[in-house]
Amino acid sequence: MCVRVLLVEDDERIRQALSLALSDEGFPVDEAGSGEEALHRLETESFDVVLVDLTLPGVDGLEVVRTLRSRGDLPIIVVSARADACDTIAGLEAGADDYVTKPLMASVLAARIRALLRRRGPGREAVRIGELEIRPQEGLVHRAGERVHLTRTEFRLLLELAGAGGRIVTREQLLQKVWGYDYFGDTRLLDVHIRRLRRKIEANPDDPEVVLTVRGTGYRIRS
Amino acid sequence: MRLTLRCRVTLSFGFGLLVVTSVLAFATWNLASGSMLRQREASATRQAEVNARLVERSPGLDALLTGPDGAILVLGPAGPRTAGRKIDPARLPTGLVEHSPATARITVDGLPMLVVSRPLADGAVYVELFGLQQLERTFAFLAAVLVAGTIGSALLGAVLGSWASKRALKPLTELNCAAGRIAGGDLHARLPVQADPDLAALAAKFNSTAQALERRALRDARFASDVSHELRSPLTTMVNAGAVLRRRREDLPGTAGTALELLTSEVDRFARMVVDLLEISRADQTDDPVPEEIALDAVVRNVVATRAPVRLELQSVVVLGDRRRLDRVLTNLLDNAERHAGGAVLVSVRVTGSRVRLEVEDAGPGVPGRMREEIFERFARGGGGDGTGSGLGLALVREHVHRLGGRVWVEDRFPHGSRFVVEMVLRSSHG
Numbered sequence: 272m273c274v275r276v277l278l279v280e281d282d283e284r285i286r287q288a289l290s291l292a293l294s295d296e297g298f299p300v301d302e303a304g305s306g307e308e309a310l311h312r313l314e315t316e317s318f319d320v321v322l323v324d325l326t327l328p329g330v331d332g333l334e335v336v337r338t339l340r341s342r343g344d345l346p347i348i349v350v351s352a353r354a355d356a357c358d359t360i361a362g363l364e365a366g367a368d369d370y371v372t373k374p375l376m377a378s379v380l381a382a383r384i385r386a387l388l389r390r391r392g393p394g395r396e397a398v399r400i401g402e403l404e405i406r407p408q409e410g411l412v413h414r415a416g417e418r419v420h421l422t423r424t425e426f427r428l429l430l431e432l433a434g435a436g437g438r439i440v441t442r443e444q445l446l447q448k449v450w451g452y453d454y455f456g457d458t459r460l461l462d463v464h465i466r467r468l469r470r471k472i473e474a475n476p477d478d479p480e481v482v483l484t485v486r487g488t489g490y491r492i493r494s
Numbered sequence: 495m496r497l498t499l500r501c502r503v504t505l506s507f508g509f510g511l512l513v514v515t516s517v518l519a520f521a522t523w524n525l526a527s528g529s530m531l532r533q534r535e536a537s538a539t540r541q542a543e544v545n546a547r548l549v550e551r552s553p554g555l556d557a558l559l560t561g562p563d564g565a566i567l568v569l570g571p572a573g574p575r576t577a578g579r580k581i582d583p584a585r586l587p588t589g590l591v592e593h594s595p596a597t598a599r600i601t602v603d604g605l606p607m608l609v610v611s612r613p614l615a616d617g618a619v620y621v622e623l624f625g626l627q628q629l630e631r632t633f634a635f636l637a638a639v640l641v642a643g644t645i646g647s648a649l650l651g652a653v654l655g656s657w658a659s660k661r662a663l664k665p666l667t668e669l670n671c672a673a674g675r676i677a678g679g680d681l682h683a684r685l686p687v688q689a690d691p692d693l694a695a696l697a698a699k700f701n702s703t704a705q706a707l708e709r710r711a712l713r714d715a716r717f718a719s720d721v722s723h724e725l726r727s728p729l730t731t732m733v734n735a736g737a738v739l740r741r742r743r744e745d746l747p748g749t750a751g752t753a754l755e756l757l758t759s760e761v762d763r764f765a766r767m768v769v770d771l772l773e774i775s776r777a778d779q780t781d782d783p784v785p786e787e788i789a790l791d792a793v794v795r796n797v798v799a800t801r802a803p804v805r806l807e808l809q810s811v812v813v814l815g816d817r818r819r820l821d822r823v824l825t826n827l828l829d830n831a832e833r834h835a836g837g838a839v840l841v842s843v844r845v846t847g848s849r850v851r852l853e854v855e856d857a858g859p860g861v862p863g864r865m866r867e868e869i870f871e872r873f874a875r876g877g878g879g880d881g882t883g884s885g886l887g888l889a890l891v892r893e894h895v896h897r898l899g900g901r902v903w904v905e906d907r908f909p910h911g912s913r914f915v916v917e918m919v920l921r922s923s924h925g
Contacts, residue, residue, distance in 0.1 A: 487787035
């Protein structure tokens with residue numbers, strides 16, 4: 272499998288070091304030094320995953336994430352030097368699938384990429400939850416007959432929840448299965464994704480009827 | 495003890511009004527009572543004159559009596575004739591009879607009386623006594639009204655003073671409130687704009703001070719954020735270049751290889767230290783998410799699942815807090831046990847009353863008494879260890895536990911080793 276990774280990072284030394292280290296991990300990297308360059312290349316070439324630094328001159332990282340998300344469900348990992356909660360949440364809200372904080376090891380990044388690109392589980396039957404129909408084979412979700420566009424991560428999240436058939440899925444299980452996190456259950460990562468998912472599949476995202484919160488433990492699908 | 499400003503204002507308002515109204519009441523009393531008495535005297539005199547003329551014509555006195563307390567005496571050479579209340583003529587003031595016409599006030603049998611004497615044509619003297627009870631009652635009523643009014647106005651003054659001082663001090667109360675909020679960490683606190691020129695200057699100064707403080711806090715935060723960014727970026731380059739080099743360790747035999755190993759391991763340690771340092775400097779910032787209910791036993795199971803196996807004794811409990819902090823606390827305690835005591839031997843979660851204890855036990859050399867506080871300080875090195883720690887692990891544990899509303903300490907474990915105890919408030923338990 273040859274995975275094409277695009278690294279958007281304005282600091283040339285970081286770009287080089289990360290490219291070298293990621294190549295060692297088995298991911299050859301294409302580099303872009305600015306948001307404009309990245310968006311331009313992404314229009315003409317196809318990549319499997321994009322790593323975006325948030326602080327870019329000109330078109331900044333958040334804008335890149337937003338633009339890419341509006342174009343499709345290409346996996347995006349935010350690579351940020353800012354560890355503040357608000358930056359993290361902004362990146363995830365903009366549509367990123369995951370985020371890592373500098374200084375990061377290429378091995379960690381590689382694990383994240385692998386988790387994001389992991390293939391969907393072996394063929395499962397279509398699942399119906401109320402108005403919602405999930406077809407794991409085709410990766411499609413319909414709500415009342417109308418197609419709902421989910422990113423790959425949102426889809427996997429929904430599938431993990433649906434697969435439990437109404438049983439509680441803990442936050443840790445979700446983080447582990449969807450993002451490949453060992454521990455460090457990052458609440459924000461999961462919270463933002465659940466929020467995004469609800470916005471797309473719930474009739475009223477503030478009063479969810481499909482993805483229910485189980486306080487203290489995790490989530491479950493209304494069975 | 496000094497009275498408060500408000501108390502003093504209240505008292506002086508009350509006292510001031512008391513003085514003013516007493517003076518007014520006193521004057522009113524004098525004027526009113528004097529004039530009423532004079533009126534009564536004038537009317538009594540007129541009556542007596544009329545009566546005296548009537549007495550000269552007809553000898554009957556009873557028909558002339560006006561009130562139940564009144565009395566009439568006609569003192570003549572033929573002896574006294576009386577009507578009404580019995581009065582001993584000897585008890586009348588002497589000058590009254592001798593120098594009539596005259597008027598006097600006397601007390602007969604405890605009753606106030608007005609005595610009027612008029613000379614009669616036959617050399618006798620007509621004396622009439624008028625009861626003054628009615629007037630006395632009016633005076634008593636007037637006095638009562640005036641005293642009550644005086645007291646009432648003093649009380650009103652006190653109330654007014656209290657209200658006025660409250661109003662006048664309202665900006666001070668607001669100032670106090672705003673200063674309290676700033677002291678409590680809310681740098682957005684400001685005073686409302688004051689219309690009163692006396693207070694506007696104070697409010698403006700306070701607000702500009704608060705603004706300067708806020709700006710400085712923002713600048714400090716931005717500086718910390720910049721430093722964080724400036725440190726993280728080169729470290730990213732370093733750890734990743736280091737990782738690339740470490741993969742090619744075999745290509746660099748001998749001295750260069752050893753130097754490479756030293757370099758990369760130190761870079762890794764440096765990176766860990768910077769991350770911990772940035773975390774601890776951020777730990778006192780208030781960007782915590784809303785505390786959520788967390789199953790502590792599940793957190794422990796999760797953290798431990800990714801590490802070397804260790805015996806667990808877990809009760810299922812729920813605590814309130816930030817999951818990320820709990821993760822860090824346990825991870826750092828386990829790291830600490832690995833570095834200094836050959837790894838944890840038992841991790842337990844148990845309920846003691848209204849609290850939960852998360853304990854990490856090791857079978858290492860233990861922590862001597864004098865070090866038990868010190869090891870939770872930043873960069874306190876308890877000797878031993880493998881030298882790969884950042885020196886901040888336990889300090890971070892303490893910061894996080896503190897933010898979780900709990901406390902942490904270390905104690906001896908039997909027969910040897912140490913036990914790190916994190917105690918937090920229990921939310922609920924089921925099992």
